[in-house]
Amino acid sequence: MTHLHLKPLSVEDLPSIVELDRTCFGRLWTEAGYRRELESPNSDLPGLFATDENGVSLVGLGCLWAILDEAHLTLLAVLPPYRRHGLGRLLLQALLRSARQRGLERATLEVSTANHAARSLYEQFGFREAGRRQAYYPNGEDASILWLSGIQNAGFLQKLEDWDRQLLHRLDRQGWKILKTC
Known part of the structure; x- marks a missing residue:
């Protein structure tokens, strides 16, 4: 069984972040750019880590910028072997939940x-x-x-909760256990 841990990225994760960026984006951002994002109070960077018999590895990440009342989603990436299993959806849900917790009204x-x-x-x-x-x-x-739009609406919160339940059920059927701290 593979365990997936969704948690905020930190400066200690920079080597893994840069490697994931290189694989998924061909070096979209530099290490210094990611460091700025990690240190910015206006950025949220959830990371998705897989733990299996080979150890722990970063398999996906997302980033949002909080600008006024908007969440600008700047990155969403999942390593190729982990795609098409719902992990991008998991990261997107984490970003939208973060936007909601910050009181942001819209996402772009x-x-x-x-x-x-x-x-x-x-x-x-x-x-x-x-x-x-x-x-x-x-x-x-x-x-x-x-x-x-409508991230702060009660109906949107209900949708997030429904999407979480559906996705956790899907991932469980695939033999993946999710540990969330975001």
């Missing part, structure tokens, strides 16, 4: 128009396209600007 993000899997995930949570940024990414791809 940019996602490549070509990243259909990520777009589908965000849309399942109620994100809707509000615009596009032409040639936003270094490879020339456009970005969709997505927004989600």
Whole structure:
């Protein structure tokens, strides 16, 4: 059985964070950039760690910036061998819960128009396209600007709780036990 631990990232995790970034994004942020995020009171960085017979490893992370009453989701990454199991969903739920705990009203993000899997995930949570940024990414791809409102509504909290139950059941069927501290 693999145990998954969702917890806030720390400076001690920097080597693993940078390696995950290199694998998932091709060096999107530097170690100094991640250090700034970890030290910023306006950033939340949940990490997802897997513990199995090989030890403990960082398998996913997310990041949000609290700007006024908005959560700007800047990163969501899961290592390739761990994708398509619901772990991106787990991290997104953690980010949205964090936004709610901070009293933020809305969430926004940019996602490549070509990243259909990520777009589908965000849309399942109620994100809707509000615009596009032409040639936003270094490879020339456009970005969709997505927004989600109503994070403070009681109905949204109920949705988060329902999504948690569904996901925990799914992960349990796959033989994964979740330990959450975020």
